Amino acid sequence: MEKRVLFRSGWLPWVLIAPQMAIILVFFFWPASQAIWQSMQMEDAFGTSTEFVGLDNFKTLFEDPAYIDSFKVTALFSVLVAGFGIALSLVLAVFADRILRGGLFYKTFLIIPYAVAPAIAGVLWVFMFSPSIGIVAYALNKWGVAWNHVLNSDQALALIVVAAVWKQISYNFLFFLAGLQSIPKALIEAASIDGAGPLRRFLTIQFPLLSPTTFFLLVINVVYAFFDTFAIVHATTEGGPGRDTAILVYKVWHDGFRALDLGGSAAQSVVLMVIVVALTVIQFRYVEKKVQY
């Protein structure tokens, strides 16, 4: 889209975009190209010489069972986070859409997790589930569930899923609520006159009309689970037990900054870039076709 009326100046637009361009060139394009270049380099054990190895790092990466495991964990993690996060917020949004009084009160509380840093969310949940002092762990033990996420990988995964879902509820809720409120009241009224009860109206009218929102949130939640949950993992399980909750972003950081495997870490970065680009393309294809109601 273009404006009909434009200002004319040879130098002014360049001055205006200069700050942004400078920052993205230095902190974005330069490092991204470095990542791609480094992913094809191999450093010797002493870091004294590097050698061009082509796609070897990627080959090593995909032959490494640890990396494949990390992929599997990330996939499972993002499915769980997106699934539970979306389901829970949808239920809350549907009920919030129904009520006439107190909407602002509920909304105010439900948006608070958005403000909480992922790392802080992790700390709050780890405190509740701490095997030795956590109050929820204590209650679970009382009910016969031996809780110890430090030793049990399934429980460790459950813990990061819960913390990640909790943090994302606000976002999903606000989008579902906005989506529900933009559905024309006439449709609901018509269905109601035809004798459809609330459940039926939800299943046949509201939910199908929400599908663009749901799909959008699905993509956003997967992106969130893939990339924004480093802090949660780092603050709670640190990828453990073993490496059972080492999701991809955690592994990039760990291999790069702890294990100092530069080529491998860069190759992982490149793989991640490909994933983000794919997800963004999916998201934009959807935006193009977005239904307006």
Added chain:
Amino acid sequence: MVERRPGLTILSHVVLLLGIALVVFPIYLAFVASTHTRDEILKVPMPITPGTHMLENYTAALLGTETQGAKVVVGRMMWVSFVTAMVIAVGKIAISLLSAFAIVYFRFPFKKLVFWMIFVTLMLPVEVRILPTYKVLADLSMLNTYAGLTVPLIASATATFLFRQFFLSVPDELVEAARMDGAGPMRFFKDILVPLSQTSIAALFVIQFIYGWNQYLWPLLATTTEDMYPIVIGIKRMIATGDAAVDWNIVMATAILALVPPAIVVVLMQRWFVKGLVDTEK
């Protein structure tokens, strides 16, 4: 609402109250823990009603405690977080306003290319290119500086796109009128466009302030000295020692201190925040 169903209305409130309970419980529990002594929390199960040591715990957290060898001063960390969040929010808004203005109101060579270069940055969050970005920062000797903490995060395509979207919706007649009256581009920008964008600016401010305050991975890399840790990093370091040795009362006081400022911003600016969030993603 299309019909009266008291039962369903009651159910709605019950479900929403349960939702709130789920959302608030972890924060409430942190608050409770921040008002007890360490020994009281270590007793299993810990108390679930507030205790009487609130003041001393918060004072200890803010001014620093010597108990675990490493002295962690939360007051300083909050200041670092605040400066970081403010610089990121204001900086992003400023550079995005300018670049969106250039993209919408000027015609210049390679405009399409510039547009796409900015667009591509949307796709690659810092998480996927941490090591090389860190190297750039180290080469520019910007580690442990406010510039290092903020500048790499300032370039935001999101904000640029939001402003672009908004500028495109501003009627052309305004530009024509301004030009007729002899106003140059910068005058138009300053006196007409920026005042018109106030709502978008407020919305973005909330979102970016929280984004800046809650940064974790980047400060983890860009800072190595205690006096430059933002609060979110500091708290993680306080629990790194394992369950028994952790001063949970101080940690939880710190957690509350870390989440209150962004929570206040979100709650007070709720209207703009919600609008901004839903608009940015369109």
